[in-house]
Amino acid sequence: MEFLELIFGKIGDLTWGWSLIPILVVFGAFITIATGFVQFEYFGRMFRVLSNKNNSGDSTQISAREALLVSVGGRVGGGNIAGVAVAITLGGPGAVFWMWAIALVGMATSLVECSLAQLFKRKTDEGYRGGPATAIIHGLGADYKWLAVVYSVCLIAAFGFGFNAFQGNTVAGAVQDSLGIDRLWTGIALALLSGFIIFGGIHRIAKASDVVVPIMAVGYILMAVAVIVLHISEIPAVIASIVKNAFGWEEAVSGGMGAAIAQGLRRGLFSNEAGLGSAPNVAATAQVRHPISQGITQAFSVFIDTILICSCTAFVILLGDVYVPGAEGIDGVTLTQQSIVHHLGEWAQYYLTAAILLFAFSSIIYNYYLGENALTFMTRSKPALIVFRLAIMGIVFLGAVAPAATSVFFFSDPMMGILALVNLLAIMMLFPVAMRLLRDFRTQLKDGVDRPVLNPDEYADLDIDREAWSNAGR
Template structure:
């Protein structure tokens, strides 16, 4: 019965109704237009804003830690298993549509992260917390909708997504080393529990150490494979673009599959519009001290995740000699592709990569849901203990669950979150535009623009003492 309900909801959101596919494209186009194509015209500045990004204070983590925490959640099964799923079901053309949704999603990710920063609050430990539930409550004055989002978030990032990541790790280790899935699940629970018990700061420190290392290692490996198969590169790109527009033998049917799977798995990977990354953005003390600074930081995260890392996985698969069956395949497809390039060693590399990629997601997912405990006044020892226990039980269950069970639940949770979040950020567009214009105007005069509430008209109200009332900007 539960399975039927989940499948019915997914059919409306992702299946025949395809509501979310149209909604995500609309949101990306909407914010690209409203923000004057910030992802293109401010592309270079997106990297410049990372100067001084390692600075933080007692209230928040650093911008670099926020970026790494956001990437921890983004860089996971979507990059390795998700890209493989998109290609196996939608062909090589799905890669093009992943790029499209990422490019549009950069503007959406910018918008939601700006709001996460603007409407952040201080929790019982005087540390910053925030996310869609907070800007829905404070900016739109819709507490009931904030609770709906928070419940969907707990179902998704607090429970299902971590189970999904654990499932991918266990599958990869079982395929490579024949380790029983329940053993893998037990080890994941022990390691994750030792990190998440320290809260956001502990998770951010872990992400700061692991994410840059694993990202560079994977990009380096993909570059080696590209150089080994450089003669096949032109044909690969021709195949991607021709398949993306239904110009191959499969025709129109393949076109629909490419668009659907490319966009769906692209969203899984970069999470733009889903309302997850604003939690990491809200936890930071930005440099410069302006909400828009975190918009640029997290926009960079979307770019690195999909345009760089997902493209690396696509290159590994499409330059290999494996057969694309048309049946749903996950991490095993990526492992087979890597094995075709490097022999047995490639299989070991993917097992290690997916273990790291997915494990960082398991840890970061905890932080996102934990940020919403404050909303329910459960930001205390008892509340954290209850949530942590349920979270770890789901991680252990996920390691032995079937792929279809886990991904169906994840599809539903992500879809409902995205539906609520996009509705909210579109309504909050005037605020996003106003504070972005404020930042850009100040940036022309001072390369470290600061924010004050009396400089900009916003919707709703922010929490007291988070942002200054009297302008301290130097314009």
């Protein structure tokens, strides 16, 4: 076991330690420039997905809005509550600025990776399936199947198994600390509820997210808005502190500007997952008229995760007196919890517990679907799928009742690092195709088409599933 931990530790150092974050930042900046700042160009269109009239109207398929909510439910998790607090503790207020910066850049990366997943999706009996593995096979060719398999194995290991154990642990710990309920009962309830949702497949996952995600996101944002209103006169000073610390004009922690950049970029990328290759699996399930439409929707998901929800946590912390720049002691979820209590009173800790529970549960069903999608790419065996679903229930339960058991999943972060590198490699190789899609989308808008439609005949040279796009213009 020690040997394995050493190996995966080295992999983690080689990916997250020095290579992956710079690559994500540089590549994200390249995509932003090469696409003409597409995330800002279509920012107004992002909000159209919230309206039912812009969805397909086919109740048998996953709508664009449902795909958005599933992805938001997955991106938004403990990182938005505890991760932001850690970033501020280690990097100072300036870390928030760099979280914003990487989110704005990541919106373009997410748009491209999710548009490609949409283009190469396949129609199945359960609906549409796709993602980076499918895009690799059908976009790059069968010679790259090994790369798609590496991606799928990493996706199952990191998201399907590892992160679900951590989410179960997060929920059980929060419930025990706030309500005094034993971890065993929380584990049983969480495993059974997760099982009920995941055994219904992507359609039940989408319906559950359509209910859970708006409640958790809007509820958390309203709480932050209440705090901001109470301290509205202090907002300019907080924003000034964020900017000053971001550029080293005001040092809040040791390391100054370097610490702010490192923590802000790292926590931002972990939170919004742009470029990591996870969200495209969900993006491919939606029935849309044009791949870029879903790309725009998933860019909006990054915006919601970081610019809105992470900012909520940041302002709650920075507007209070609990956080002391450079001081050691309180950090993580405890810092967020005590900051909320400082602003709104003791009842707010129970509110936060409910938020953590919803955030974690939405992440569990999202993580499960990523694992399921990777599994179905490698095998269509129904018994294998049933075993996988039961295994997820067991892992969630184990993570909840035995906190130390999560140490078994030490491979999660390194595997996600490999996953991200494979995904970025595929995006780089398929980027000309993404630009072709974007030009098509822009041309249609310029010609007065309000809702651009993909014409499969114009992509006859690509291995796309024409049946998956036969109803694009319906």
